[in-house]
Amino acid sequence: GQQVMQIPQYQHVQEGEDFTTYCNSSTTLSNIQWYKQRPGGHPVFLIQLVKSGEVKKQKRLTFQFGEAKKNSSLHITATQTTDVGTYFCAGRRTGTASKLTFGTGTRLQVTL
Amino acid sequence: DAEITQSPRHKITETGRQVTLACHQTWNHNNMFWYRQDLGHGLRLIHYSYGVHDTNKGEVSDGYSVSRSNTEDLPLTLESAASSQTSVYFCASSEYSNQPQHFGDGTRLSIL
Numbered sequence: 001g002q003q004v005m006q007i008p009q010y011q012h013v014q015e016g017e018d019f020t021t022y023c024n025s026s027t028t029l030s031n032i033q034w035y036k037q038r039p040g041g042h043p044v045f046l047i048q049l050v051k052s053g054e055v056k057k058q059k060r061l062t063f064q065f066g067e068a069k070k071n072s073s074l075h076i077t078a079t080q081t082t083d084v085g086t087y088f089c090a091g092r093r094t095g096t097a098s099k100l101t102f103g104t105g106t107r108l109q110v111t112l
Numbered sequence: 113d114a115e116i117t118q119s120p121r122h123k124i125t126e127t128g129r130q131v132t133l134a135c136h137q138t139w140n141h142n143n144m145f146w147y148r149q150d151l152g153h154g155l156r157l158i159h160y161s162y163g164v165h166d167t168n169k170g171e172v173s174d175g176y177s178v179s180r181s182n183t184e185d186l187p188l189t190l191e192s193a194a195s196s197q198t199s200v201y202f203c204a205s206s207e208y209s210n211q212p213q214h215f216g217d218g219t220r221l222s223i224l
Contacts, residue, residue: 001171031210042202043155045212088154100213102155
């Protein structure tokens with residue numbers, strides 16, 4: 001079956017440092033979504049990427065979709081304590097409707 | 113405002129008992145999903161539904177069942193609870209196949 005892996009599993013940064021999480025799929029994806037889950041909370045949708053090589057920005061967050069549509073990344077510039085949480089990518093395999101396969105997640109800890 | 117609610121938020125039960133977790137959404141979404149979240153595994157799909165009377169198995173469906181008798185509800189039943197089913201369970205819904213999923217607050221289930 002489809003597998004979606006994320007690295008790193010955990011990262012601890014000082015406030016102001018940058019952070020990147022990488023997402024890799026074993027199969028080609030039709031699109032990829034990113035979610036953030038605060039400690040004790042539920043996943044909240046951040047963004048969806050559809051096109052090969054697509055780059056989208058949300059303030060300090062930059063999302064990329066790989067040219068082969070098998071990988072993606074999320075980069076946070078100048079992290080803040082409000083960025084703390086677990087970031088999940090979720091990919092939809094080409095040809096399948098609705099079903100998302102979630103990555104294993106990257107937990108981000110930010111300290112002052 | 114439309115929302116998705118799960119109940120109960122916490123439950124402790126014994127092995128062998130039948131347990132039902134409720135999920136109710138007022139978004140009027142056709143697609144509904146059940147996931148379990150365990151450390152190191154991210155979110156894994158248990159069952160999903162594309163509409164009334166439609167149910168499908170996800171990647172970890174053994175020991176679980178769902179039914180969809182109306183648009184708003186997708187209850188998840190553990191027929192005979194096992195300790196391996198101790199987890200946090202999330203329900204989600206989406207309007208269309210490629211739309212973001214909206215998650216409930218989760219149910220923390222402990223099976224002793």
